[in-house]
Amino acid sequence: MAFSDAQLETMNNASPRGLHFNTGDPCECGADADVSTCSSREYSDSMVYKHKCECGARWQTWTEG
Numbered sequence: 001m002a003f004s005d006a007q008l009e010t011m012n013n014a015s016p017r018g019l020h021f022n023t024g025d026p027c028e029c030g031a032d033a034d035v036s037t038c039s040s041r042e043y044s045d046s047m048v049y050k051h052k053c054e055c056g057a058r059w060q061t062w063t064e065g
Helices: 005-014
Strands: 020-024 035-043 046-053 058-064
Touching: 005 035, 005 046
Parallel strands: none
Antiparallel strands: 020 058, 035 046, 046 058
């Protein structure tokens, strides 16, 4: 999946770099986006981060520990 520059900026500002995109549709709000994030442990060494922008867009990222 290819993301626009604005989508990449939104995702990079919402979470630490190094997370992998999982599912959803990141918005193009960019650096000014007000994004809330919650996390959950899926397996012993992986975390899933659920992001929601004030515009209503939702997406998930993940990382292995």
